[in-house]
Amino acid sequence: MKKIKLHKGKKYSICSCGLSKTLSFCDNEHRDYNDKNGTNYKxxxxxAEETVSIDVNSSTWNIK
Incomplete structure (x- = not known):
């Protein structure tokens, strides 16, 4: 699990594939992976409607 701070009005892309080099944020690594493996990660x-800190997690993340 990672704690991240979201700022009011800013748009964020959260990784769902687990391949991002900048977890918990998406860096679009899923695009090549989807093409090569026939998957559909997005x-x-x-x-954020207000500035908050949240905990995020995904079963695909390999966090130590």
């Missing part, structure tokens, strides 16, 4: 888009 980032999760979030727009």
């Amino acid at each position: 980032s999760v888009k979030v727009i």
Whole structure:
């Protein structure tokens, strides 16, 4: 699990594939992976209504 701070009005892309080099944020690594493996990973888009800190996690993330 990672704690991230989201700022009011800013759009974020959260990684769902686990391949991002900048977890918990998406860096579009899923695009090549999807093409090569026939998968359909997409980032999760979030727009913060207020500045908050949240905990995020995905079963695909390999966090130590």
